[in-house]
Amino acid sequence: DTGVSQDPRHKITKRGQNVTFRCDPISEHNRLYWYRQTLGQGPEFLTYFQNEAQLEKSRLLSDRFSAERPKGSFSTLEIQRTEQGDSAMYLCASSLRTSGRWNEQFFGPGTRLTVL
Amino acid sequence: GQQVMQIPQYQHVQEGEDFTTYCNSSTTLSNIQWYKQRPGGHPVFLIQLVKSGEVKKQKRLTFQFGEAKKNSSLHITATQTTDVGTYFCAGPTNTGNQFYFGTGTSLTVIP
Numbered sequence: 303d304t305g306v307s308q309d310p311r312h313k314i315t316k317r318g319q320n321v322t323f324r325c326d327p328i329s330e331h332n333r334l335y336w337y338r339q340t341l342g343q344g345p346e347f348l349t350y351f352q353n354e355a356q357l358e359k360s361r362l363l364s365d366r367f368s369a370e371r372p373k374g375s376f377s378t379l380e381i382q383r384t385e386q387g388d389s390a391m392y393l394c395a396s397s398l399r400t401s402g403r404w405n406e407q408f409f410g411p412g413t414r415l416t417v418l
Numbered sequence: 419g420q421q422v423m424q425i426p427q428y429q430h431v432q433e434g435e436d437f438t439t440y441c442n443s444s445t446t447l448s449n450i451q452w453y454k455q456r457p458g459g460h461p462v463f464l465i466q467l468v469k470s471g472e473v474k475k476q477k478r479l480t481f482q483f484g485e486a487k488k489n490s491s492l493h494i495t496a497t498q499t500t501d502v503g504t505y506f507c508a509g510p511t512n513t514g515n516q517f518y519f520g521t522g523t524s525l526t527v528i529p
Binding site for chain 2: 335337342343344345346347350357358360393395404405406407408409410411412
């Protein structure tokens with residue numbers, strides 16, 4: 303499968319614990335995005351990378367959230383000191399930036415986080 | 419801040435009826451994309467509109483981008499059960515730094 307993959311698919315953690323999610327984009331894609339989606343809502347933009355550079359970070363992303371894309375390939379999203387309000391589906395997407403546009407994004411299956 | 423609203427939030431139609439969802443942004447979008455998310459699935463790209471007033475068709479689906487680039491619509495003719503899902507509009511702000519999804523319209527098709 304050459305699509306976007308995410309790991310783990312499900313994560314249950316206790317409040318206060320740290321969690322880390324991984325996203326592997328489509329190999330030739332230079333842009334990678336992280337979104338959060340709660341039930342009945344649209345995906346909320348969190349951050350995105352172009353190659354290894356983090357170009358934008360939403361104000362939704364508190365200091366407890368950090369994302370990296372060290373070699374411009376896979377990315378990790380870490381949440382420190384998780385809170386119950388962090389429970390959501392975390393979606394990763396990738397795209398190929400051409401002509402300065404925001405092109406079609408390919409989404410992974412998501413990581414569902416439950417904070418007890 | 420940026421808001422992208424869609425109406426209606428939910429729509430139930432009989433199979434064969436038409437369906438339309440409307441997308442309205444509080445600010446101008448440089449382009450607009452539409453995605454479909456099946457229940458339990460992830461968003462899947464449908465189309466991108468770039469030009470003011472642009473209209474594109476994909477089989478039974480017709481997409482339109484408003485003249486002011488602040489609104490858009492998706493119309494499905496003669497719905498089928500395979501059209502079930504939530505339809506989202508989405509786009510970058512004019513500054514191009516963030517990408518916003520609309521609130522979505524959930525379509526149920528009754529056979």
